[in-house]
Amino acid sequence: MNDRQSIIITGSDLAQEACDLLQGYQLIYAGRQPDEAHLIALCQQHNPLAIIVRYGKITARIMDAAPALRVIAKHGSGIDVIDQHAAAQRDIQVLAAVGANAAAVAEHTWALILACAKSVVTLDGRMRAGYWDKAQHKSIELEGRTLGLIGLGAIGSRVAKAGAAFGMQVIAYDPWAKQLPEGCEAVELEALLRRADVVSLHCPLTEQNRAMINSATLAQFKPGAMLINTARGGLIEEEALANALQDGTLRCAALDSFAQEPLTAPHRWQQLDNVILSPHIGGVSDTSYVKMGCGAARNVLSVLQPGRIAATLP
Structure with a gap:
């Protein structure tokens, strides 16, 4: 040959x-x-x-x-x-x-949403340190809350269907979506950020949407919202997100991709206890x-x- x-x-x-x-x-x-x-x-x-x-x-x-x-x-x-x-x-x-990899990424997205809402990582750490927090801990119940999806391709559509199964109100921003999953409401981006309790990113990275999650858009988020990113790290201005997590603008975030990969250490993410990290493996099963x-x-x-x-x- x-x-x-x-x-x-x-x-x-x-x-x-x-x-x-x-x-x-x-x-x-x-x-x-x-x-x-x-x-x-x-x-x-x-x-x-x-x-x-x-x-x-x-x-x-x-x-x-x-x-x-x-x-x-x-x-x-x-x-x-x-x-x-x-x-x-x-x-x-x-x-x-x-x-x-649509099924794998959608499943990982829900693993991260549930881990955030139910404080899985935090509670596991507390248990291993000898604490029993049943008397004071309250997790977030997803039923009745709003799931906001940015991007409704093969992955976002799967996440939407699971959200409806959890009893969530599902809204989505995707100007190019030809059809919406049953029960999903199309909204503009600003409305999605104001209304969503969980914002999940499922769009490709382009020069038009690079750093679309920045200090200005984070200021529009519903207080106490959660942000999930299993798409591309470049969609997020990481310093702005870290500040929003530190000052309590967001309840928590879960990130599977980053602007610079592999993630360098030490990194600011490692100092924040309200962010869950995984090494861009959402699509790998x-x-x-x-x-x-x-x-x-x-x-x-x-x-x-x-x-x-x-x-x-x-």
Whole structure:
């Protein structure tokens, strides 16, 4: 096999089912958290036809190091880590495995909502320290309260349905949503922030919505609200959120993604006891790992071997 038949994976592994789909290509693994210099070197060495993006960013310089590159496939749905303008200029297709991790992210969103509302982490810590807080603790009951969703794609729609099942009033802001889940009310962003007891982010990161949660929008939140982010860290101005958590504007927050990843330590988040943190793993489950890998592999084949795609569909 020659280097023009190579595919680079920006990670250390890929689901076996996805590898089987890509049989016949040389798969080159870049390792965990590959930086630009390492990816450029790999591209210069192997001149791949495709890149499957698990970790890191794909820049114009990386693309220029791979003249044969025809497709960049995201192992998931967030293509903001790929320079899409540069790819378009070079006639390189950028494709996402849309919906492959929707169930996993929606479930993690609800794990974080419930952890916040029921003080799961705090109570566990208190119990381990020898305290029994039954007499003074009161958790937040979600039934009858308002869930505000920013973004109603495959993930947001699943979160909405679960919110309705909990007996919550569900409102959503998404100017591009073609239809709303049953029982979900469409509202403008300002109205959502004023009304929601729980605000959950489910939109892709763009230059238009970068830092949409900032000091000005946080001031519009309902007092004591909770903020959940299982989307992209760049949606939030982190210093402003930290201040809102510290001064009590928000009851708590739960974050699964950050402006800078991996999170550096020490970090201000570690000093706040009303924020729950997870390392951007909302979309990673036993099932979604396979779905994302296979989705990315099929997207690669749709460009490199379009006639072969039909045979790979379930």
